[in-house]
Amino acid sequence: MGSFGALGYSFSQGIKNIRRNKLFSIASVATMGACIFLFGILYFLLVNVQYMMENAESNVGVSVFFREGITNDEIVNIGEEIQNIKGVTSVTYMSPEDTWEYYKSTYLNEELAATFGSDNPLADSMSYSVYFDDVSDQPEAVEQIKKLSGVRKVNDSNDIVATLTKINRALSIGTVIIVALLLSIATFLISTTISTGVSIRREEISIMHLIGAADYFIRGPFIVEGVLIGFLGACIPLSILYAVYYKVVALVVSKFSGLFITMQFVDIDEVFLFVTPISMLMGLGIGILGSSITLSRQLKLIRSFN
Amino acid sequence: MPKGHEEETGREVLPEAPVIVLDHVSKAYDGFSDNHALEDVSFRIDKGEFVFIVGPSGSGKSTLIRLIENEIDPTSGKIYVAGKDLSKLKKRQVCKYRRSIGIVFQDYRLLPDRNVYENVAFAQEVIEAPKNKIPKEVSKMLTLVGLSQKFKSFPKEMSGGEQQRVALARALVNNPMILLADEPTGNLDPQNSWEIMNLLEEVNKRGTTVVVVTHNREIVDVMQKRVISVLNGKIIEDKKGGYDVG
Structure with missing residues (x-):
């Protein structure tokens, strides 16, 4: 056989x-x-x-807001200092217009966004968006950013x-x-x-x-x-x-x-x-x-x- | 040990090479070391011999068959079959060795869901014989045992004698060197018993060494073959003639 x-x-x-x-x-x-x-x-x-x-990890970064009356030079300095913190991969300046556009496209549907017309409720919200390679570096970095002069508030994504x-x-x-x-x-x-x-x-x-x-x-x-x-x-x-x-x-x-x-x-x-x-x-x-x-x-x- | 034997013609036959040799074989089953099933058994069976192994129940006859079949190992002593020391067979060699032995049981052990042809062909299939040769071999064996007309019958449709003939065909289809028959007439009436014994004698005449374990005094006495008598695990007599064991 x-x-x-x-x-x-x-x-x-x-x-x-x-x-x-x-x-x-x-x-x-x-x-x-x-x-x-x-x-x-x-x-x-x-x-x-x-x-x-x-x-x-790649999309939800940290938003850094500034105290009122901050000068452009101070904002640039803060940006440079953040860039030197361990784990930070990019620091992007978000103007109030950029922030409002991002918010609209991410969290609002077209109908709701249209009700605001040309108003920008985030007119004083210029910020830095800070991104990390490894999200575990975030907590320590946030603590360092909070200590920088001119920084009013840091919104992190630790909870998510x-x-x-x-x-x-x-x-x-x-x-x-x-x-x-x-x-x-x-x-x-x-x-x-x-x-x-x-x-x-x-x-x-x-x-x-x-x-x-x-x-x-x-x-x-x-x-x-x-x-x-x-x-x-x-x-x-x-x-x-x-x-x-x-x-x-x-x-x-x-x-x-x-x-x-x-x-x-x-x-x-x-x-x-x-x-x-x-x-x-x-x-x-x-x-x-x-x-x-x-x-x-x-x-x-x-x-x-x- | 037999030096040779006379054929029915009375002609003295020269001794052949031994096909089975048991050399001081003892067998004790686990837990019964002081109660040997076999004790210091020695004999040789030559090629082409017809041998009866007789003795009462529990005397060790079936143990002898199982030892020769290499189903169990002896506790001590050596067994040689066709010159091979069975204790030295490797696992994969054991199945090949078994192909050289045909075996017939008292209870036939046919497969109930297969017909006569399939039961006999089964023996060829499991040794992976060439498929195109199987029908010819099966047909030859069924003719030998006189069942060529009943090849489609199922075991339950046949008498005990017919079933034993199918079992015999199955045992022979692989052309074994030795045929072991363990109480082949144990479940049969006298007429069927003689039919089976005549077939075994025919097979023996064709050159197969036949070893029959039996209780049947009449058959042993009439056939006048070599008789190895076993009692309490020991060989008490080994001679040509009738059934002398009590």
Whole structure:
């Protein structure tokens, strides 16, 4: 029959095993699917929060306002001093007009902005926008800026960053715990499925063993069974996740873009470039691992009873 | 040990190279070190011999079969089959070794969800025999055991004797050097028992070494082959003739 024959035999018998053992196979695929689906959802949240954090780090800088009656020379001096503070990547002067335009485009919709006409409610609000490479440098820098002569007020974005960091950490821990728990359940179920399959084919395996079937020939169908369960358990949730992500992002962007203009999502293809191989690895890995461990135990048992 | 034996014609046959040699073999199962299933057993079986192993239940007959099949290892002593020391076989060599041995059981051990053809072909499939040769080999074996017309039948549709003949075809289809039969007539009526024994004799005449473990006194007495008598794990007699063990 040769090795291709053995492979064909393993596949046909592996599929037969799944059919014979439908209930357990479905339960295994469902658990594996639930596990990978949850992993996907948590990963989407994680990656998007991180993405928003990166945006916050690069887009949400510190605004430095000046005391009344400050001269242009003093403003230039303050700018130079800020530029020398550790972690500062850029210092941009914002005139009252620039500030008002930015505010309008970021926080107000067109209708509301139009009600102000040519008035600028931020006429005395010239400022510096200070940006950092690493947001963790911000608190110390803010303290130094506050001490500069001529500075009236510093608006920092520490709260936003701190909140996003907390969410990110909670999500990371949650993802690890939930995925580990679900992976354990999935491994257990696959192991039970393979055990049941081996029990059903106990006599057949025993005879194969006595006739002189090679070890890989006996194990092949069960490994294929585990691989197929793992593969289906990864493919099904991946398809659902693709549709869900696509629709949810489209919905959020279309419904809430006016409210959360700074909310941006990672591109779907970019997300799936990571999620797909990881999910496949999880599915196939657990399928192979679960079936291999169980097989060794079960086959040893069968041999001892021959 | 036998030096040679007479064929039915009365012609003295020259001793062949031993195909099975047990050299001071003992076997104690785990936890029963003081209660040996076999104790200091030595014998040799030559190529082409027909040997009965007889003895009461629990005497160690099936342990002998399992040792020769390399299913279990002896606690001490050596077993050689076709010149190979079984204790030195590597794991991947064991399956190849087993292909040189056909085995038949008292309870037939056929696969109930496969028909006669599939049961016999199964033995070829699992050793990865060329696919195009399987139908020819299976057909040849089914003809030998007289079941060529029943190749589509399932085990549950057949008598015990027929099922044992299928099991025999399965054991022989890989052209083994040795055929081990563990109580092959244990579940059969006298007529079917004789049919099976006649088949085993036919197989032996074609050159296969046949080792039959049995309780069946009548068969042993009538066939007048070499008889190894086992009692309490020890060989108490090894001679050509009838069933003498109590």
